[in-house]
Amino acid sequence: MKNRLKELRAERSWSQSDLAGHLAVSRQTINAIETEKYDPSLPLALKIARLFKRPVEEIFGG
Amino acid sequence: METPQSQQPTNTESTESKRMVRRSLLGFFSFMLGIWMVRAPKYLVGFEGPAWLKVGVLLLPWLVLGIAVSQKHRLWLEDELEILINRRALVFAFYVAFFGCIALEHLQAVGFVPAFAWTNKGLMTTLALLLLAGLGLSKLRYR
Numbered sequence: 001m002k003n004r005l006k007e008l009r010a011e012r013s014w015s016q017s018d019l020a021g022h023l024a025v026s027r028q029t030i031n032a033i034e035t036e037k038y039d040p041s042l043p044l045a046l047k048i049a050r051l052f053k054r055p056v057e058e059i060f061g062g
Numbered sequence: 063m064e065t066p067q068s069q070q071p072t073n074t075e076s077t078e079s080k081r082m083v084r085r086s087l088l089g090f091f092s093f094m095l096g097i098w099m100v101r102a103p104k105y106l107v108g109f110e111g112p113a114w115l116k117v118g119v120l121l122l123p124w125l126v127l128g129i130a131v132s133q134k135h136r137l138w139l140e141d142e143l144e145i146l147i148n149r150r151a152l153v154f155a156f157y158v159a160f161f162g163c164i165a166l167e168h169l170q171a172v173g174f175v176p177a178f179a180w181t182n183k184g185l186m187t188t189l190a191l192l193l194l195a196g197l198g199l200s201k202l203r204y205r
Contacts, residue, residue: 025141032143032204041142 003060006034008052023047095123143204151196158192159185 009019009030016030023030023044032038039060040048049056102123106116140148169175 026144028201028204029141029143037204038143038146044142 001039001060002036003033005030005048005059008054008059009034022051095126099123147197147200147204150200151193154196154199155189155192159189162188 005019009016014022016027016034020027020030025044029038029040033040045056045060049059052059102120106120109116166175170177
């Protein structure tokens with residue numbers, strides 16, 4: 001699924017490891033989401049939305 | 063003046079290092095447990111002590127394993143993608159071993175392949191290799 005995770009991460013100058021730390025997941029998971037190889041679970045998607053203070057649809061809307 | 067969010071310290075390093083330490087320790091103890099399980103029966107064959115001690119030494123690694131597995135907290139700090147990868151690897155190993163056994167039985171029945179006695183060691187080794195292959199293939203997909 002298309003997402004804006006990389007873009008939002010870049011706005012804050014975070015590395016994938018930084019973002020992984022904030023979300024308590026592995027860097028591999030962040031990379032997999034950004035490269036659209038993996039769709040996050042609902043709890044993780046909501047956590048991401050809360051972290052970036054954006055609606056889920058805006059981040060994972062395609 | 064507020065520190066920009068990008069410069070605020072994160073707990074990334076502590077989470078990653080915790081993960082690495084836990085995995086290293088678990089890997090080490092699993093290895094030692096495996097060595098014990100394989101070697102202990104051979105040494106206990108000639109043991110002339112009390113039976114309860116013999117059984118205790120033999121079953122102790124299983125007790126340790128049972129306690130570790132029964133723990134509610136996630137020892138490996140697995141996240142959702144890692145759980146998915148492990149599950150896929152297990153499914154892969156199971157189905158290949160299962161249908162592989164059936165195919166082998168058929169080939170043995172018609173005499174294309176010589177029949178041989180299955181040993182636990184051979185089956186466990188095959189399953190372990192298949193699981194590793196499944197893990198490797200799944201992890202490659204998410205690089």
